[in-house]
Amino acid sequence: xxxxxxxxxxxxxxxxxxxxxxxxxxxxxxxxxxxxxxxxxxxxxxxxxxxxxxxxxxxxxxxxxxxxxxxxxxxxxxxxxxxxxxxxxxxxxxxxxxxxxxxxxxxxxxxxxxxxxxxxxxxxxxxxxxxxxxxxxxxxxxxxxxx
Amino acid sequence: xxxxxxxxxxxxxxxxxxxxxxxxxxxxxxxxxxxxxxxxxxxxxxxxxxxxxxxxxxxxxxxxxxxxxxxxxxxxxxxxxxxxxxxxxxxxxxxxxxxxxxxxxxxxxxxxxxxxxxxxxxxxxxxxxxxxxxxxxxxxxxxxxxx
DNA sequence: CAAAAAACATAGTACAAAGCTATGTTGTGT
DNA sequence: ACACAACATAGCTTTGTACTATGTTTTTTG
Numbered sequence: 507x508x509x510x511x512x513x514x515x516x517x518x519x520x521x522x523x524x525x526x527x528x529x530x531x532x533x534x535x536x537x538x539x540x541x542x543x544x545x546x547x548x549x550x551x552x553x554x555x556x557x558x559x560x561x562x563x564x565x566x567x568x569x570x571x572x573x574x575x576x577x578x579x580x581x582x583x584x585x586x587x588x589x590x591x592x593x594x595x596x597x598x599x600x601x602x603x604x605x606x607x608x609x610x611x612x613x614x615x616x617x618x619x620x621x622x623x624x625x626x627x628x629x630x631x632x633x634x635x636x637x638x639x640x641x642x643x644x645x646x647x648x649x650x651x652x653x
Numbered sequence: 654x655x656x657x658x659x660x661x662x663x664x665x666x667x668x669x670x671x672x673x674x675x676x677x678x679x680x681x682x683x684x685x686x687x688x689x690x691x692x693x694x695x696x697x698x699x700x701x702x703x704x705x706x707x708x709x710x711x712x713x714x715x716x717x718x719x720x721x722x723x724x725x726x727x728x729x730x731x732x733x734x735x736x737x738x739x740x741x742x743x744x745x746x747x748x749x750x751x752x753x754x755x756x757x758x759x760x761x762x763x764x765x766x767x768x769x770x771x772x773x774x775x776x777x778x779x780x781x782x783x784x785x786x787x788x789x790x791x792x793x794x795x796x797x798x799x800x
Numbered sequence: 801c802a803a804a805a806a807a808c809a810t811a812g813t814a815c816a817a818a819g820c821t822a823t824g825t826t827g828t829g830t
Numbered sequence: 831a832c833a834c835a836a837c838a839t840a841g842c843t844t845t846g847t848a849c850t851a852t853g854t855t856t857t858t859t860g
Contacts, residue, residue, distance in 0.1 A: 566857025567805045595656050612787040623774050640759040713828025714834045
């Protein structure tokens with residue numbers, strides 16, 4: 507049970523935006539370099555995050571990205587849902603659907619509970635939560651290479 | 654983020670043992686049929702679970718498997734750890750190790766927290782917990798096909 | 801207005817892991 | 831000795847992850 511690099515990279519991308527003063531644009535290339543991630547790959551995470559409406563993008567020269575909301579108003583659960591594709595721990599509880607074998611399955615109830623447990627954890631955290639714990643590191647001089 | 658079929662099948666296998674009266678042996682083949690899982694594949698989950706010491710195996714004719722402990726004394730966390738191979742949500746927090754980039758990583762602390770959150774959930778649940786919620790279904794007539 | 805620079809979009813590729821099958825061995829009752 | 835069940839491991843197929851490559855659109859700048 508591992509989260510994908512998409513989710514990990516995506517989080518780090520958002521954190522890079524979050525440490526900037528509100529409204530200041532940051533180029534993808536800059537973040538890609540600091541985070542040691544391929545620029546083209548990072549574009550895919552951005553693409554996935556678009557529908558959430560948490561990004562403000564400006565095209566053309568001098569363009570870049572910024573957060574459309576304060577970090578405190580960006581809960582992590584939908585971010586994970588987007589980046590991970592689907593957050594459910596097993597397919598049969600994905601998308602709120604009932605699987606056909608529901609009435610026979612001995613473990614479904616358990617998986618539902620676990621799904622909720624993880625989601626609650628993520629709903630109670632925002633980008634600001636991450637930011638608070640790490641502002642020191644992100645604003646430091648050294649290049650971020652990690653994870 | 655999905656749990657593997659190994660974990661799902663393994664749980665269902667253990668539940669099948671758990672509904673039996675203590676000490677009664679059950680053949681793998683029988684469980685495999687009821688759960689609609691290939692016998693050979695199921696053997697792999699059993700193999701993975703062996704080191705936990707929760708299984709009693711008897712070889713030869715008339716042999717089979719039984720739980721070595723009451724279901725209430727079998728917490729799910731180590732079961733998941735065995736079946737899933739590694740429970741950590743990201744590689745850098747696996748095995749209690751510190752990753753090299755630790756001092757630079759902006760998200761490590763968060764992942765550690767999530768790791769703990771999931772483990773606590775599983776530590777607070779035992780096979781008995783699963784059993785309580787599902788005894789009806791498992792003792793029913795119909796063949797279990799699910800999940 | 802052309803050129804450069806940024807976001808935007810999607811197809812394709814290499815590798816790894818998941819999921820499962822197949823085959824053979826060892827031990828134990830009849 | 832024979833049947834039967836657990837034990838063990840190698841191999842194969844499919845899927846998905848992680849990434850690259852290519853091209854398009856929009857906007858600023860010289």
